[in-house]
Amino acid sequence: MNTLGRFSFIFIFLGFISCEWSATPDYNWSHYLGDSMKMQYSKAQQVNKSNVSQLEIIWTFSSNNADPKNRSQIQCNPLIIDGKLYGTSAKLQLFSLDARTGENLWTFDPFEGNFEDYGMGVNRGLAWHQDEHSARLFFTAGDQLYAINPENGTPIESFGIKGSVDLHKGLGEEAKSLFINSNTPGIVYKDLLIQGSRVSESIGAAPGHIRAFDVYNGDIKWIFHTIPKPGEFGYETWPKDAHARSGGANVWAGFAIDEERGIVYCPTGSASYDFYGGDREGDNLFANCIIALDATTGKHIWHFQTIHHDLWDKDLPVAPNLVTITKDGRRIDALVQATKNGFFYVLDRVSGEPLFPIDEIDVNQSELDGEYSSKTQPWPNGYPPFSRQSITENDLADRNEEAAKFARHIFETTFHENLYEPPSQEGTIIFPGFDGGGEWGGAAYNPVTSDLIINSNELPWRVIMDKVVPVAKGEGRYKSFCQSCHGEKFQGSELFGNVPSLINLKSKKTISEVSEIVRFGKGVMPGISWMPEEDIVAIYDYISGDEDPDNKIKDDSWPYPYRMRNYEKLYAPDGYPMIKPPWGQLTSINLNSAQINWQVPLGSYEQLMDIGMKNTGTENYGGPVLTASGLIFIAATSDEKIRAFDAENGEILWEHTLPAAGYATPSIYTIDKRQYITIACGGGKLNTKSGDEYVTFALPSKIK
Numbered sequence: 001m002n003t004l005g006r007f008s009f010i011f012i013f014l015g016f017i018s019c020e021w022s023a024t025p026d027y028n029w030s031h032y033l034g035d036s037m038k039m040q041y042s043k044a045q046q047v048n049k050s051n052v053s054q055l056e057i058i059w060t061f062s063s064n065n066a067d068p069k070n071r072s073q074i075q076c077n078p079l080i081i082d083g084k085l086y087g088t089s090a091k092l093q094l095f096s097l098d099a100r101t102g103e104n105l106w107t108f109d110p111f112e113g114n115f116e117d118y119g120m121g122v123n124r125g126l127a128w129h130q131d132e133h134s135a136r137l138f139f140t141a142g143d144q145l146y147a148i149n150p151e152n153g154t155p156i157e158s159f160g161i162k163g164s165v166d167l168h169k170g171l172g173e174e175a176k177s178l179f180i181n182s183n184t185p186g187i188v189y190k191d192l193l194i195q196g197s198r199v200s201e202s203i204g205a206a207p208g209h210i211r212a213f214d215v216y217n218g219d220i221k222w223i224f225h226t227i228p229k230p231g232e233f234g235y236e237t238w239p240k241d242a243h244a245r246s247g248g249a250n251v252w253a254g255f256a257i258d259e260e261r262g263i264v265y266c267p268t269g270s271a272s273y274d275f276y277g278g279d280r281e282g283d284n285l286f287a288n289c290i291i292a293l294d295a296t297t298g299k300h301i302w303h304f305q306t307i308h309h310d311l312w313d314k315d316l317p318v319a320p321n322l323v324t325i326t327k328d329g330r331r332i333d334a335l336v337q338a339t340k341n342g343f344f345y346v347l348d349r350v351s352g353e354p355l356f357p358i359d360e361i362d363v364n365q366s367e368l369d370g371e372y373s374s375k376t377q378p379w380p381n382g383y384p385p386f387s388r389q390s391i392t393e394n395d396l397a398d399r400n401e402e403a404a405k406f407a408r409h410i411f412e413t414t415f416h417e418n419l420y421e422p423p424s425q426e427g428t429i430i431f432p433g434f435d436g437g438g439e440w441g442g443a444a445y446n447p448v449t450s451d452l453i454i455n456s457n458e459l460p461w462r463v464i465m466d467k468v469v470p471v472a473k474g475e476g477r478y479k480s481f482c483q484s485c486h487g488e489k490f491q492g493s494e495l496f497g498n499v500p501s502l503i504n505l506k507s508k509k510t511i512s513e514v515s516e517i518v519r520f521g522k523g524v525m526p527g528i529s530w531m532p533e534e535d536i537v538a539i540y541d542y543i544s545g546d547e548d549p550d551n552k553i554k555d556d557s558w559p560y561p562y563r564m565r566n567y568e569k570l571y572a573p574d575g576y577p578m579i580k581p582p583w584g585q586l587t588s589i590n591l592n593s594a595q596i597n598w599q600v601p602l603g604s605y606e607q608l609m610d611i612g613m614k615n616t617g618t619e620n621y622g623g624p625v626l627t628a629s630g631l632i633f634i635a636a637t638s639d640e641k642i643r644a645f646d647a648e649n650g651e652i653l654w655e656h657t658l659p660a661a662g663y664a665t666p667s668i669y670t671i672d673k674r675q676y677i678t679i680a681c682g683g684g685k686l687n688t689k690s691g692d693e694y695v696t697f698a699l700p701s702k703i704k
């Protein structure tokens with residue numbers, strides 16, 4: 001090539017690089033999961049199939065407050081607005097970073113350095129409001145909802161009481177001492193913050209009423225009673241006094257809003273107590289419902305109940321995706337609600353009518369005394385499920401003799417007929433498990449192709465209902481309030497972020513320290529503020545082996561004839577699930593054709609790969625995001641990796657090992673025509689180490 005030719009080539013190459021960068025406008029990530037319609041989609045195209053393999057870490061940010069005992073998590077999907085990133089740490093500190101460099105701009109600590117004493121739960125994201133005068137961030141920590149100035153990280157004192165509102169506000173006198181917080185952010189509509197909550201799933205649960213707060217002063221502008229009061233629609237689906245004593249039916253998964261129509265869509269959880277409903281005869285509206293409300297007034301527009309009289313803890317785990325579907329030559333504004341059971345409920349966004357028939361199928365009835373299980377349950381048609389929904393003999397593990405023997409024993413000694421097999425004293429398999437199927441990571445939607453991308457878990461759990469019998473007070477209280485998470489033998493578990501062992505409790509904690517934890521909660525444990533001190537002492541003595549087992553009483557603190565023994569994932573003795581893989585999947589479904597495009601395992605176990613089991617998938621938490629260039633980015637897996645998949649065929653195009661597992665949903669943004677992908681690496685679930693870093697990727701700097 002001559003000199004002129006070489007220079008021409010260089011100029012053309014530089015021009016191509018320049019055009020590639022200049023063609024990328026700046027995009028914010030200004031809502032939890034991307035936008036108010038929960039698409040989990042970015043128009044960014046700079047990172048594409050041909051260059052995604054060149055992604056590199058551009059910056060990391062560490063809060064330096066991960067739990068050394070590996071019980072902390074970060075599940076935050078951060079906001080990025082006009083060059084600044086807003087996220088939360090493992091100790092629920094709110095911070096702002098320069099989104100180009102990761103430089104810390106400010107940090108707000110709601111616990112003022114005392115997180116170990118008062119902090120609990122996780123934070124999955126933030127809400128943002130802006131008008132012509134100012135902007136404000138909303139986030140929750142403990143039982144407080146904060147309004148924060150995004151310029152300097154200080155509370156906006158005109159909101160509530162010196163910048164915060166107690167989340168008990170508006171729930172009634174009976175709820176003031178009950179546990180409440182909010183893991184998932186509310187959603188802003190005009191000058192309202194529509195807010196959900198997390199409440200206890202046992203007895204003594206607060207009601208999950210939906211409230212809209214004035215973004216300026218924190219006043220409640222409207223409230224929708226998810227457990228209806230006398231004279232309200234749905235009241236007849238509960239016992240007459242349920243509104244005064246029942247709890248749950250809360251929106252913990254977040255909201256979606258059709259801003260043009262002014263409709264907010266609210267997915268609710270189950271009623272409390274989760275596994276026995278003898279005190280809540282009826283279908284229990286508005287538990288387990290997709291509720292469409294007028295976002296301005298809170299007025300009921302329509303609802304659809306996905307489970308009647310829930311006995312399986314099958315909360316709706318994520319806000320619906322608002323989509324537009326072509327069916328029979330007609331464009332329909334719809335919503336897609338993913339469920340823990342692996343169903344898609346696809347409904348007309350305006351009327352609530354299903355796009356395909358949803359049958360009411362007959363189901364087996366509970367044999368527990370005093371239970372009122374529903375005779376039928378909804379079963380959607382049209383859209384295929386995105387995970388397995390039953391276990392057959394062919395599904396049982398056969399990777400080694402020990403696993404096969406365990407799986408066969410469980411299969412032959414428990415009920416496992418279908419999704420709606422009621423809890424039993426003998427044992428009932430819950431599959432997909434309590435965490436899905438679908439979970440809080442949600443689904444990503446491409447508005448151009450009408451493809452929906454969702455990750456799922458396929459892990460069997462078992463529920464056993466024990467008959468309540470007279471025992472010593474401490475043993476009874478422990479079995480009622482502690483055993484489901486800490487285990488029959490105080491061993492703890494990896495559920496909910498590694499529940500600690502209580503073995504040798506007296507050498508670790510004084511009774512006053514234990515009393516404080518029980519009353520106010522700690523970590524993922526909700527507080528039981530109403531429990532008498534003598535009961536806490538009795539539990540402490542029982543765990544420590546100091547209680548007289550012959551001092552038997554009627555367990556009058558537990559109002560039901562049964563209680564669930566413990567949350568039990570059905571792992572074989574080798575530490576892996578009792579069924580054949582995949583145990584975690586990524587699925588693409590086209591919403592126009594109602595057909596699955598592809599389905600691939602998500603994640604892997606190094607130990608199993610060494611023996612030839614390469615495509616197992618892992619249990620996963622956190623969701624996918626899509627880009628206009630045809631890429632899917634997702635972390636979520638216990639192998640501590642983030643991956644990019646080809647949205648067309650599910651092929652892995654890139655992966656990178658993270659400092660800790662990214663049990664969160666990534667955020668995608670562009671600044672100065674450069675595209676970034678950021679993920680919170682908090683770990684702390686599934687027996688993985690805790691982390692405290694946000695890791696951000698981009699292509700190498702452009703040629704100058």
